[in-house]
Amino acid sequence: MEKLDKLKSILGDPFYSNDSTLIYNMDCLEGIKILKNAGVNIDATITSPPYNIGKEYEKIMPINSFIEWLSEISNLIFDITKSNGSYLLNVGYLEVPGKGRAVPITYLVWDKIKFYLHQEIIWNYGAGVAAKHYLSPRNEKILWYIKNQDNYTFNLDSIRDPDVKYPNQKKNGKLRCNTLGKNPSDVWQIAKVTSGTNRSSEERTKHPAQFPVDLITRMVLGFTNPNDIILDPFMGSGTTAEVCMSNNRLSLGFEIREDYCHTIANRLETILKTERIKELTPTLF
Template sequence: MSRLEDIKKVLGSPSYENEFGLIYNMDCLEGLSILSESGLNIDATITSPPYNIGKEYEKIMPLNEYVNWLEEVFNLVFNITKEDGALLLNVGYLGIPNIGKAVPITYLIWDKIKFYLQQEIIWNYGAGVAAKKFLSPRNEKILWYIKNPEVYTFNLDNIRDPDVKYPNQKKNGVLRCNTLGKNPSDVWQIAKVTSGANRSSQERTNHPAQFPEDLISRMIKGFTNQHDLILDPYMGSGTTASTAMKNNRLFLGFEIDSNYLETISNRLNKTLVEIQDKKKLLTLF
């Protein structure tokens, strides 16, 4: 029995499925609790939870409840993650009365999760909130957690940056730079998914907080392997699933808001057609 069939056996019929994965319309806490008791596991999690700032898909919680909620979710994720697995957790900022206007969520949760914090990645983007009385925000954080600091997946060659200033520079007759490119560092300059009549991104959906595929693709290539099963407890617009499919990985997602299921289904069906068309084209050569 395949890993996906094993999951269906314990979680039941999904709201959406294809050959690469499953999407469930349920609270991720419920689904993760069931999986935690089942003994089944996943290879990695790539996700971005609600930031508790009043977006249309969330209800604002008291700060301590919000932090406790994140802790509960991601400690369940820890329980179902393989020994060499990872959690890539994207978080932004929130306001705390009498404390701060834009407090990074990383400050509140980084040590609350059972995973080992390997590194903080800065996601820098060009477009965002315009400001006059403070600096315009242009970054969010990605916490790269691993389960075992001695055994984990890291495919540096798959995410090297080919834009090398001096690619042919030598020392003692030997090339100093890897021919595949340079280490992309812990600051990633990747454009946000924009909206608007004249500047909307081609991949834009109706979700107000959409992951860019370039960002997820780098995480998938760098921190997972072919055929791995990737979890996203907050599936949103389906970017993690779509990008997993394009990189020959499996996916498992939870999305509590049924309004986004049609968006996810349409997007993943389109991705499936793209993959099938690409396979057909390759058979011609």
């Protein structure tokens, strides 16, 4: 709690907090500037900003303005990130008038950010828009940025895939595959959070663009360490905070919409209440 208490003394009273979480109903640009001016350092950032495509939580900007805005936020995050920290940026596609209907935001922003781009991860999912005049989109990108090419956090054993086709295959008498599983590679097949009658995901909230728990869990376990402070400047439905709560990490989130802050608070309180019930009545679970 000492780390979170320090952040509270700098940012003021949060909209919501618990022993591992601080949520501020604040524009992230304002919040990150306060942290920078106070000399705060965080361990990692995991986030998915608006894609500038007209969702209910965003106002469409000219493309150049959108990229400048996203770059400014990303570069401020660089300034407050520890030397061995990571910045995991999930982005999708947008239309560039006269140039392309579905241009990956990665093409427009990747080299405008001060971090070193270590790798691009492809998030592949099954459900999505059913297109008739083009291929149905089934992937988004996660840019894995690091601050120091020679010193960064990467916990491969924590995210190995146990689904190995030939787990007992040997070479020269030794197992060819790590007993914990295989490297999950840079293509992640993880289900999207779906909505709709008879198809809504169990973790679904009212937020229209919700991060899947499984996706964030892999990022948290793979690219951060226990007790790290993880920033999500676009907290949305609170998935990053939930995953941090479940995996011994601390989370700091900014969310500009108050209704989404209520969604996050209700979501996290429901989880905490369930955990308390389990502790009091373990035989029921």
